[in-house]
Amino acid sequence: MKNKLSTLVVALFLFGIGLHAQEIKKETTRINQYGQEVDAVPLKTEAQDGFIKWFSEDGNYKMWMDNRVQLDGYMFSNDALNELGNGFMIRRMRFAIKAEFWKNWYGEIDLDFESSATEIKDAYLKYTPDSKKWDFKAGHFKEGYGMETTTTSRYLLFMERSFASTFDPSRHLGFQVNSYGKKLLLIGGVHFNTVGDAEEVEFTKDANKDNGKDEGYSLTGRAVWTPINNTTRLLHVGAAATYRTPKTHWEDGAYRISTRSHSAVNRKKFLDTDDISGVDNVFGYTFELAGKYNGFMFQGEYKEHNVNMIEGVDASFKGYYAQAAYLLRGGNHNYNTKEGEFTRITPGSDKGDVELALRYDYIDLNDFDASIYGGSAEGYSVGLNYYVNPNIKFMANYVYHNHDRYADGKGKLFVGKDADGNLTKDWSNVYDADGKGGDDYGQFSIRLEVNF
Template sequence: MRNKLSTLVVALILFGIGLNAQEVKTDVRINQYGQIVESVQLDAEARNSILTFVSENENYKFWFDNRVYFDGGIFFDGWDKDDVVGVDENTTFNPIGNGATIRRARIAMKVVMHKNWYGEIDFDFSGSATEIKDAYIKYTNDARDFNVKAGHFREGFSMETTTTSRYVTFIERSLISKFAPSRHLGLQVNYMKDKYLLVGGVHFNEQGGFEEVEFSQDANKDNGTDEGYSFTGRAVFRPIIDNEKVIHIGAAASYRTPKTHLEVPNSYRFSTRSISNVNRKKYLDTDDISNVDNNTLWNVELAGAYKNMMFQSEYINNDIKRLDDLSDVNLNGFYAQVGYLLGDGKYNYNKNEGEFTQVSRGSEKGELEVAFRFDYIDLNDEKAGVYGGSANGYTLGFNYHINSNIKLVLDYSYLDHDRYANGKGKLYVGHDVNGDLTKDPREVVEAKGKAGDDYGQLQMRIEIDF
C-alpha cells in the first residue's frame, strides 16, 4: 500500500512539472499588475558599438545613446596693443584661466514601438547638475516621409543648431548659435522628400534646467502669467542630392513672445562665452532688453558637400520689438566654414533633418579632418542704446575620427572683440587717458580695432559615444 501511495505521489509531481513546463512554453506573458501583455522577442546587437535590442522586423527597438566629452583649454595673449602712448605692452586686458571640464555627460534612452512610434529621454549631468535635454514622443507614417512630435526638443531653426553635438565640426558652435532657439516644449510637424524638407511647429517654455522651471512655475503661481509662445518654420531645398554630393539651400523664421522661464519678465538677453566652455567670461552680453513685445528671427543657410569636401554657412537676423515707444533692437551675425577629409572618407548628409551627420572613414585606422570657420556677431544697436559688443572669430580645427565611437578634436581660435564687449560692465576693454584700465568703452583711447579683449585659445576634446 505504501509503495502504491509513493508511486501515486511521484506521478502527481511529474504531472505538475509537465503542466508547468507546458505553461512556460506558451506565449502568454503576465505583467506586474496581473495583466496579459504582448510579447515580442528582441535580439541584442552592438550597432557601431551602440547596445541595441531589436525585433526581427525592427518594429520594436531599444537602444542607448550616451556621450562623454572631456575638454581642456589654454589661452594666449592677443595682438600687440603697445601703440598707446604711456601704456605698457599688455595684449589681454582680463586674465583668463586655463582649465579642463566635462563638457557633456549625456545618458539617453530611445525606443521604437509598434513600428510607427518613437520615444526619447535624454539627460545631461555635466556641471554636477541634472538637466533634461530631449524628452518627446514622435509618430512617423509608414511611408517615412511625415512625422509629428510633441514634448521637449530642438526647434526647427538653424542647420548648425539642429545638428547634434556629436557631429558638429568644431568643439563649440558658432557665435550666432546663441540667437537660434534651442530646446523648448512644443508640437512640431516634419515633411521630408529627397529634394526638400518642410518643418513647422508651435513652442512654449524651456524645461531643461531647475532654474528655468522654477521661474516659470513662480510666474504662474504668483501672477497667473501666460508662459509665452513661438511659431517656428524651416524650409530646405536640395537641387542636387545623391550618395556623393549635395547642395543645401535653406531658410527659417520664428515669431516669439517672451517666455516665463526667463528670470526678468518681458525681456530678452543674448550673451555668449565666445566659443569656449572653459573660459567662463561672457564678453558679449546685451544685458536684459526690457519691455519686449516680441522678437522675430530669420535665417538663410547655404551648404554643400562633394565626397571629402564640405562647406556650410548661415546668416541670422534678430529683430526685437519693444513697448512704451522704446526703440526696436536689431542684432545679427553669420558664420562660414569649410572642411576637408584627408583620407578616402566622405561627408554624409541626413535629408530627414537637413544637416550633416557622421562622416564615413576611409580607413580602419581612422580619418583625419581639417576645417576652418569664420564667425561674426553684432550685439550693438546704437539707435536702441544696446551695446552688447561685437566679435570676429577665426577657428582652425583638426578632428581625428578614430572609429565610430571615439573622436579627438583640436581647435585653435582667435577672438577679436570690440570696445563694447565688456560683459555688461564687468570686464576691461582698454585704457583711459591716464593709462589705467577701464571698463567704460567711452573712455577707451585705443584706436578702433585695438580696444576690446583679443586673445587666442587652444582647445582639445576627447569624445566617446556609446
C-alpha cells in the same frame, strides 16, 4: 486494426501539436509587475558600430542607448586684458534611451549631467505613418531652426558652435510636423517654455505663482531644398523663421542675449545685451547654404534677430558664420535628409580619418539707435579632428577672438586702456589710435569624445 492504429497515430500527433502550441503560448505570454497578462516578443541583441541595440525579428520593436561623454581642456593666451583661467571640464555627459515600438511610434529620453547638474534635453514622442513621408512630434526637443544648432553636438565640426548660434531657440516644449520628400524638407511647429534648465524652470513657476502669467508661445518654421544629393555631392539651401512672444522663463520678464566666446571653461561673457524690458515680440530668421564634393564640405548661415518693443525703439542684431572641412584620408561627409544636416562621416580607411576644418564667425549685439551696447566679435578658428572609429573622436581647436570695445560683459570686463595707459572697463574711456579697443586673445582647446 490498421484503421484504429492510424487513428491513434493521428490523435497523438494532434495532441503533440496542441502541447507544443501551449508551450509556445507559455513562452510568449508573461505576467507583468501589475499582474496583467502581456504578450512577449523575443529580442535580438547586436553591437551596431559599437552601439548596443535590441530589436525584434519583424523590426517593429527597437531599443538602444545613445550615450556621450566629452572631456574638454582649454588654455588661453597670456596677452588677454582679463584674467582667463585654464582648465578641464566634462563638457557634456549625456545619457539617452531611444525606442521604436508598434511600428509607427518612437520615444526618446535624453539627460545631460554636465557640471554634476541634471538637465532634461530631449523628452518626446514621435509618430510616423506607413507612408514615411511625414511625422509628428510632441514633447521637449529642438525647434526646427538653425542648421548648426539642430546638428547634434556629437557631429559638430568644432568644439563649440559659432557666435551666431546664440540667436537660435534650441529646445522647448511643443508640437512639430516634419514633411520630407526626395529634395524638400518642411518643418513647422508651435512651442512654449523650456524645461531643461533648473533656473529657467524656477522663473516660470514663480511667474505663474506670483503673477499668474501665461507662459507665451512661439511659431517656428524651416524649409530646406537639396537639388543635388548623392553619395559624393550635395547642395543644401535653407531658410527658417521664428516668431516669439515673451516667455515666463525670462528672468524678471526681461529678454536678454548673451554668449560666451567659444568656451565653456572660460565663464566670462564678453557679449551681453543686458536685460531688455518691455518686449512685445521677437522675430528672427536665418538663411542656410551648405554642400559637399567628395571629401570636402562647407556650411554657412546668416541670421538676423529683431526685438520689437511695446513702446520705444525696436532693436536689431545680426550674425553669421562660414566653415569648411576636408577629410584627409579620402572619407565622406554624410547628410541626413530628414533633419537637413550633416551627420556621421564615413572614414576613408580602416584606421579612421583625419579632418582639417576652418571657420570664420561674427556677431553684432550693438544697436546704437536703441542704446544697446552688447558688443560685437569675430572668431577665426582652425580645427583638427581625428575619427578613430565610430565611438572615439579627438578634437583640437585654435580660435583667435577679436572683440570690440563694447564687449565688456555689462561693464564688468576690461576693454582697453585709457589715455594714462591704465586698464579700463568703460568703453568711452578707451584710448586707441584706431578707436577700436576690446579684449583680443587666442585659445587652444582639446576634446576626447566617446559615444556608445
